[in-house]
Amino acid sequence: MTGFDAAAAIRAKRLHDRAAELDAADGLAALRDRFLLPEGVVYLDGNSLGALPAAVPDAVEDAVRRQWGTDLIRSWNDNDWWDAPTRIGDTVGRLVGAAKGQVVCGDSTSVQLYNALTGAARLRPGRTLLLTDPDHFPTDQYIADAVARTLGLTVRRVPVRELPGVLAADGPDVAVAAYGPVDYRTGELYDMAALTDAVHAAGAVVLWDLCHAAGAVPVELDAIGADFAVGCGYKYLSGGPGAPAFVYVAARHQDAFDHAITGWHGHAEPFGMHGTYTPAPGISRARIGTPPLLSMLALEAALTAFDGVDMKALRAKSTSLTGFFLDCADTLLDGLGFTVATPRDPERRGSQVSLRHEHAYPMVQALIARGYIGDMRAPDILRFGFNALYVTHADVAGLAAELLRITEEREYADGRFAARSTVT
Numbered sequence: 347m348t349g350f351d352a353a354a355a356i357r358a359k360r361l362h363d364r365a366a367e368l369d370a371a372d373g374l375a376a377l378r379d380r381f382l383l384p385e386g387v388v389y390l391d392g393n394s395l396g397a398l399p400a401a402v403p404d405a406v407e408d409a410v411r412r413q414w415g416t417d418l419i420r421s422w423n424d425n426d427w428w429d430a431p432t433r434i435g436d437t438v439g440r441l442v443g444a445a446k447g448q449v450v451c452g453d454s455t456s457v458q459l460y461n462a463l464t465g466a467a468r469l470r471p472g473r474t475l476l477l478t479d480p481d482h483f484p485t486d487q488y489i490a491d492a493v494a495r496t497l498g499l500t501v502r503r504v505p506v507r508e509l510p511g512v513l514a515a516d517g518p519d520v521a522v523a524a525y526g527p528v529d530y531r532t533g534e535l536y537d538m539a540a541l542t543d544a545v546h547a548a549g550a551v552v553l554w555d556l557c558h559a560a561g562a563v564p565v566e567l568d569a570i571g572a573d574f575a576v577g578c579g580y581k582y583l584s585g586g587p588g589a590p591a592f593v594y595v596a597a598r599h600q601d602a603f604d605h606a607i608t609g610w611h612g613h614a615e616p617f618g619m620h621g622t623y624t625p626a627p628g629i630s631r632a633r634i635g636t637p638p639l640l641s642m643l644a645l646e647a648a649l650t651a652f653d654g655v656d657m658k659a660l661r662a663k664s665t666s667l668t669g670f671f672l673d674c675a676d677t678l679l680d681g682l683g684f685t686v687a688t689p690r691d692p693e694r695r696g697s698q699v700s701l702r703h704e705h706a707y708p709m710v711q712a713l714i715a716r717g718y719i720g721d722m723r724a725p726d727i728l729r730f731g732f733n734a735l736y737v738t739h740a741d742v743a744g745l746a747a748e749l750l751r752i753t754e755e756r757e758y759a760d761g762r763f764a765a766r767s768t769v770t
């Protein structure tokens with residue numbers, strides 16, 4: 347195999363130098379020390395499972411040994427376990443533009459979706475349509491179908507581009523529109539404010555799924571007048587595997603929020619041990635049952651990685667990283683069978699870049715073997731998440747150079763990269 351030809355090597359060197367300049371000028375560079383990243387790994391899958399924040403191991407150790415081991419059940423009061431869902435909810439709220447008292451943490455995104463979507467649809471009795479995105483993450487689509495079956499509604503799958511037209515035509519029938527601001531495959535970012543306005547103009551309510559937006563792009567739930575939102579704790583929030591999700595219920599809807607899963611932690615008097623449900627006032631009614639405290643406290647520690655971080659500055663670094671990767675791909679990977687799936691307009695992309703290639707799966711495996719961890723989404727997407735808290739421009743330049751090497755030397759064709767694991 348020939349390896350890099352001389353011209354490609356010069357181009358790669360230039361990108362490497364450019365990366366060094368960009369990193370030297372990066373005002374957020376020190377935030378990387380808030381994470382424990384393994385040696386020899388460039389981690390570009392923080393949009394799927396965020397890296398380990400440095401504050402987490404001690405917090406988990408304390409939660410297990412002291413709070414659980416020593417303080418035992420007294421921790422519900424003495425270590426404020428009881429308030430954890432709303433306390434941590436408020437911390438997440440800062441990252442998604444929600445004033446205090448509108449976000450609760452707990453359970454999984456799927457459970458929160460079911461609960462919130464039911465409550466959202468019940469705000470518009472008599473309306474029969476539930477709109478969602480045919481390209482939405484699978485669980486969102488399955489749960490839209492499940493909620494519709496429970497409530498006797500009809501799901502209509504409408505691509506984001508067609509949503510304003512459908513709302514204009516059939517608006518009076520629409521109860522709720524359930525969408526995500528970032529396409530999890532392509533990284534396309536939609537205009538949340540304009541879409542929220544269009545949903546409201548139809549008299550419907552909107553539920554935003556922020557899984558790929560929270561901690562990644564500035565989200566202003568209160569300012570845009572969003573009704574409901576959910577999101578997960580383990581992607582850009584880096585809360586750890588299976589970290590609790592969160593739900594946002596705008597203050598103006600809380601008194602009427604008639605949700606699906608009426609657990610005892612959402613009761614007005616949880617320790618009254620009543621036989622029938624009376625919802626708590628405020629956001630507390632969105633609580634369900636006993637939260638996974640160890641994971642909650644891990645998430646709380648993880649969120650300290652955002653302490654003092656201005657989301658606008660984080661966004662500027664994120665678009666710098668994604669834009670630089672597009673430059674690298676244009677410079678190094680042209681003519682090698684890649685196409686860019688992510689919008690080039692920085693206003694229209696989240697914090698990831700996706701490339702399409704017919705050999706996407708073995709290419710990602712070959713990259714991982716070289717220490718560059720991204721992921722693959724069927725059928726042909728190589729997906730790279732750029733968490734601006736810890737990814738550098740040097741990482742990005744290195745990624746492009748490795749992709750060039752793997753492609754030119756046909757390293758991906760090696761049989762050991764063909765076998766599919768359960769998780770891609």
Ligand SMILES: *Cc1c(COP(=O)(O)O)cnc(C)c1O
Pocket residue numbers: 454455456457482483485486526530555557558578591
């Ligand atoms: C990651 C993701 C989920 C995951 O749901 P879980 O219940 O946490 O497994 C749901 N929706 C979207 C849009 C996602 O990106």
